[in-house]
Amino acid sequence: MKDLAKRFTENPLLMPKDLVASRNELQIISLLNPGVFRFQGKTWLLIRVAESIAQKEGVIFFPILNAMGQMEIIEVPLNDPDLIATDARIVNYKGLDYLTTVSHLRLLVTEDGIHFSEPESFDTSLFGRGELERYGIEDCRVSQIGDAYYLTYTAVSDSGVGVGLRITRDWRHFEFKGMILPPHNKDVAIFEEKINGKYYALHRPSSKDIGGNYIWLSESPDGLHWGNHKCLVKSRPGSWDSARVGAGAAPIRTPIRTPIGWLEIYHGANAAHQYCLGAFLMDLEDPAVVIARTTEPIMKPLENYELSGFFGYVVFTNGHVVDGDRLTVYYGAADEFVCGAYFSITEILAAMGFSPSS
Numbered sequence: 001m002k003d004l005a006k007r008f009t010e011n012p013l014l015m016p017k018d019l020v021a022s023r024n025e026l027q028i029i030s031l032l033n034p035g036v037f038r039f040q041g042k043t044w045l046l047i048r049v050a051e052s053i054a055q056k057e058g059v060i061f062f063p064i065l066n067a068m069g070q071m072e073i074i075e076v077p078l079n080d081p082d083l084i085a086t087d088a089r090i091v092n093y094k095g096l097d098y099l100t101t102v103s104h105l106r107l108l109v110t111e112d113g114i115h116f117s118e119p120e121s122f123d124t125s126l127f128g129r130g131e132l133e134r135y136g137i138e139d140c141r142v143s144q145i146g147d148a149y150y151l152t153y154t155a156v157s158d159s160g161v162g163v164g165l166r167i168t169r170d171w172r173h174f175e176f177k178g179m180i181l182p183p184h185n186k187d188v189a190i191f192e193e194k195i196n197g198k199y200y201a202l203h204r205p206s207s208k209d210i211g212g213n214y215i216w217l218s219e220s221p222d223g224l225h226w227g228n229h230k231c232l233v234k235s236r237p238g239s240w241d242s243a244r245v246g247a248g249a250a251p252i253r254t255p256i257r258t259p260i261g262w263l264e265i266y267h268g269a270n271a272a273h274q275y276c277l278g279a280f281l282m283d284l285e286d287p288a289v290v291i292a293r294t295t296e297p298i299m300k301p302l303e304n305y306e307l308s309g310f311f312g313y314v315v316f317t318n319g320h321v322v323d324g325d326r327l328t329v330y331y332g333a334a335d336e337f338v339c340g341a342y343f344s345i346t347e348i349l350a351a352m353g354f355s356p357s358s
C-alpha cells in the first residue's frame with residue numbers, strides 16, 4: 001500500500017559515513033531527525049548525530065558526558081547478569097537506564113535541498129551542556145519567531161528526558177535557557193507566530209502509570225515559561241499510533257491563501273515501536289481545538305532504508321520547509337539515515353476530509 005509521501009529519488013540524503021565523528025576515538029552510529037530552518041536565503045538542517053565507540057565482541061559500551069562535557073565510556077560484558085540490553089537504543093545496567101549512543105547536533109546547509117555540507121565559517125557542532133544533558137541532546141525543532149530561532153531539543157541525563165531551549169539569531173551565538181519542561185517530556189514544537197499575544201507550543205509529557213504518551217498544548221507570555229497545559233491528541237488503541245504520539249516541527253498555518261487552521265505533522269508508534277507519520281489540524285484562533293486528524297498514516301516505512309537500519313521500521317520527522325502547497329519533509333529513516341519527501345498540503349487536508357473548496 002502506498003502513502004502520501006513522494007520520496008526523494010536521492011534518498012538516503014545523509015548516512016553515518018558522510019560526516020566526521022566529533023572525536024577520533026568515536027564513530028557515528030546514526031544521522032537522524034533533523035530540525036530544519038531557512039537562514040540567509042538557504043535551507044539548513046540541524047541533524048542529530050549519534051555516536052559511540054567501535055563495538056567489540058562480547059562487550060557493550062555506553063557513553064556519557066562528564067561534568068566537563070567530555071565523553072566517558074562505561075564498558076560491561078554482555079553476559080553480565082545486571083545488564084538488560086534488548087533495545088538497540090537503551091540499556092539497563094544495575095537498575096539504571098543508559099543510552100547506547102550520545103547525540104549532539106550538527107549544522108548543515110544546502111543550495112538545492114538535496115546535497116548538504118557543513119558550512120565552513122560556522123562552528124557546526126552543538127553539544128550537551130551541564131548535568132541535565134549528560135546523555136546528549138536530540139531531535140531539535142527549530143522555530144523562527146521574528147529574527148530569533150528557538151531550538152527546542154530533547155535533553156537526556158540520568159535525571160530523565162526533558163526539553164532544553166537555546167535561542168540564536170545568527171547561528172554563531174546561542175543563549176542557553178536551560179530546561180524549559182522537566183522530565184518526562186520531549187517533542188516540543190513552538191508555533192512560529194503568537195496567537196492573541198501568546199506563544200504556543202506542542203509538547204509530549206508521558207506518565208509511566210496513568211495516562212500515556214500524548215501530545216499537549218501549552219501557552220507562554222514570553223516563550224520561556226509555559227503553562228495552561230491541555231491534552232490535545234492521544235494515542236488510539238488498535239491503531240498504528242496506539243502506543244505513542246509526538247509533534248513534529250512547528251505547526252503550519254494553512255492553506256496559505258485561506259487559512260483554515262494550524263496543520264501539524266506528527267509521529268505515532270505502536271507497541272512494536274513501528275513509527276509512522278500522521279497529521280492533525282488545530283483551530284486558527286484557538287489551537288486547543290483539534291478540528292480533524294488523519295486516520296491512516298500519511299507516511300509509513302516502505303523503503304529498505306526505512307525498514308532496516310539502526311532501529312528499523314521508523315520514519316520520524318521534526319523538520320520541514322513550506323513552499324505554497326509543497327511541503328518538503330526531512331526525516332530520520334530507521335534511526336540511521338536522513339531522508340527527504342515531498343507532500344502536497346492539499347492532499348494531506350483531503351485525507352482529513354477537506355476539499356480545496358470546502
Ligand code: MAN
Pocket residue numbers: 089090099138154156161
Ligand atoms: C527513545 C528513542 C531514542 C532516544 C531516547 C531518549 O528511546 O527516541 O532514540 O535516544 O528515547 O530520548
